[in-house]
Amino acid sequence: MTTSAPAPGPSGGPDRELLRRYHEHGDVSAREQLVERHLPLVRSLARRYAGRGEALEDIEQVGTIGLIKAIDRYELTRDVALTTYATPNVVGEIKRHFRDRGWTIRIPRALQELNVKMSGAVERLTVRLARSPTIAELAVELDATPEQVLEAVEAGSAYSPVSLSASPGTEDDLDLMEVIGSEDEGFARTDDRTSLEPALGELPERERRILRMRFEEGLTQTQIADRVGLSQMHVSRLIRRSLENMREALSG
């Protein structure tokens, strides 16, 4: 496998200059350029962990956090290329993510495998039937019983969500919200405890967009899935995770 990530020499090159601008002058745009330049490396490393029940783009997002930490921790006195320094950071972040998100309870392999097949079955049947399939229809498609289908769906939810407000690693790790959060003007803000909008701006852009489509534009999960290029089940998980993380952020 090859990557198109830049590989500057340890002592010079564009990376070195960008790192100097960021660390010595606080130039945030230099940091953004560094992230941009090394995203192919993150994508390449993330692909190694695909097919383990986690969407590739989520793994890439986690890997990007590792890249940002590497950039922030890089010491200019080091005579090592950023690519070399960042790789173990990115891999470590992804591994930590899988460890933290691992199956929280012991799930029989057959149910895990049925869960993995579920998303594709839902998509196929939704297209074929032009509506959301019933549990019975899914059972026939998957050659399983309705009870097994329901258990497999629940097996998927045993995959514990990572809190956006929880540092995934050591105490000095960046808070995910600090990395990806920004102001959102799409939803109004109130102090009502059951209102979630004060925390909305802390979500990644993709999640904010999905929430807007679901709760402002009234699109179904399937329609949203078509627009953002994800499965309906993935959209469902993102909506749940976003609402729960927003609530945790408000109560925390």
Added chain:
Amino acid sequence: MTAPPSPDVELVELETPIGSEWEPVFRLVLGGVADRLGLGFEELDDLQLAVERLLAEAGAQRSVKLAFELAPDHVRTHVGPLSEAPIAKALQGSPPGPGELGLRRVLETVVDSFGVEESDGGELVVRLEKRVGPR
């Protein structure tokens, strides 16, 4: 907590502790209800989300009763009694303004209708209704 169902309505009741570790219990029960009615996979997910969000706001309350009324064309879910005042405020106050994302907006989106019944003691039972789509 619910009016006697008519003869063509079947009733499933459950009392469960509140907490994320207990969510699979009501989700599985609701899944069985959906299978019985032929509710779509996405419609089931919507209804599960509605109950999850309500229980997430239930505060320190330790347990809750859930009642599912199954009619041929819809399922009506009763959640309660709930004692948290913010839930009443969120569901009984003025409609959400454009762009507000609160509990009420979530319920308005994911179920076909909802309502709040208040007891003399000020406790609430929230009613969620989801229709079975055309098959």
